[in-house]
Amino acid sequence: MSIRSGQAPFPVVRMVVLTVLLTNVVWAVALPLRLTRPPSAVGWVVLVLLAAASGVALALVLRAAVTPATSPATCGRLVAAQTVAALALWPVTFAWAEPGREPWAWVAASVIGAAPLVLRWPAAGLVAVGMLAAVAAGAGVWGQPVARNLVLTLVAAAALMLMGQVVVWLLRLLVAADAARATEAELAVSQERLRLAQEMHDLLGQRLGVIGLKAELAGELVEAAPARCRAETTEIQRLAGETLRDVRTAVHGLGTVDLDVQLRTARLVLASAGVEPVVNVEPLALPPAASQLVAAVVREAVTNVLRHSEARHVWIDLTAAGGSVRLAVVNDEPRSAPGRAGIGLAGLAERCAQVGAVLRYGPAGDRFEVRVELPAT
Structure with a gap:
């Protein structure tokens, strides 16, 4: 899958990754030209133009794989365009293939190998099935070995897919690390x-x-x-x-911090610290004061987890029942001590009491719990 979050940091690294990926365009264009023998000069012009279109489409797909702002819909359209360009080469490369050569297998491999970089695996799988069916059909129509065409296509596609997934995954790690630091x-x-x-x-x-x-x-x-x-x-x-x-x-x-922003921040910070967050939040329309209070409790509880425990999991539950709103932040390591007096959980408990809310915190077996209950209105 391509990178989706934020603007890509490290532009030099991104360009290096893109350059590595674009090396695949060379063989995806050059090999079909090398392994095909058009019958005339016009045939050569047609072949070159179609091969160039296929190469451009592949380059655009690879660029989308390392561009965070590319939407899933755009990625789908780019893969569709690459598929159409590849299918345009299907009759001429099979019909004009040199004896014992399989030029279109390389074109099909470029489509199959690049699709998983920008599409989800089920969609990429459908693309692969369609291209392999076209490989088998072309080989059967023009009298080429079907098995040999399929094997060559799968091997070349696997090579492109593996290389692409590794370099894009490394770039994705850099983007995630940068986002975590910002959070x-x-x-x-x-x-x-x-x-x-x-x-x-x-x-x-x-x-x-x-x-x-x-x-x-x-x-x-x-x-x-x-x-x-x-x-x-x-x-x-x-x-x-x-x-x-x-x-x-x-x-x-x-002191005003939006609850939705705080929950997203908590999820990102916990994940970046190696703590698995499990967030269960019911859709609630909280008044601004209540939203800010709940956000403050989430922030302080998460901060205590990061500072004072070695927790591996944190559960954040926000529910409404019986005319009240209840928040629970629980982690699986009981040493989440409150923060400093005046700005930690003790200070929040006083703040909650002023508006009729009740804040409780402390170890509960092998866990540490922070719970607050406040009126719904």
Whole structure:
């Protein structure tokens, strides 16, 4: 299968892989020309044009195999075009083949070997069956050995398929590794934003609240102060209150992370770390506040798995039942300790309690569980 996710990193590596694959175009075009004997100059022109069309179609299929943005529909059309170009060569190569040679077997092999690079195996299998049937039919019609044509086709196709799968697989690994690094960086940035938000709320918010209280007390104690003093005191109260509201608004903005994005990030990060994620999420229409809270619990639970355990499996289940939403994040290694006070699971438990949700976490036999239950509305 071709690469599908993201933009291809390492453009030099991608070009090297494509160059290796394009070497197959040489023999897919040159051998049919070498092993065919047209009866006239016009026949040579026809043969060269058809062989060139077949080679171009093969090159486009191989290019799609290393191009992430190529859609499955486009890949299907490219393979169909290559198949049509190959079938156009079918009568002339069989009819004009040199004695004891099988030129069209190489053309059919190029189609069979390239198809699995861009199509799923069932579809590629159908292409292979069709091309092998054409090989057998051509050999039978023009009096060539059927078995020899089929064997040569299968051997050449297997060689192209094996080489293509290996180099494309290596490129796919590089793309997956790059995507995992980007996801881990995104998770680290999200964690840092939440840490700063929590610290801002705990420190700056509390201090501004104290400032407002002290200013209010000062206004009550100053009985004989001039009017300007009282006006300044009132201004201090107003500024402190506005600043506190602004800080809380900023903290809320820093803490908003979409649940769907967080689930995709968790799946990618766990997989890249060698942990098998099993995600079962019912389609729920959660309010923004509930979605952000569930996303925060998923993020913290996954972070703890990566930092504090050697888990091999993580189960993430999000369900709705009995008027409540329930999230469970369970891993198969019980040493997933909570994070630091104030920004870990303990801090999330306090945050959940403020909105009527209940967060529980801890070892459960040979597993570590993080569970939260919150009202559906």
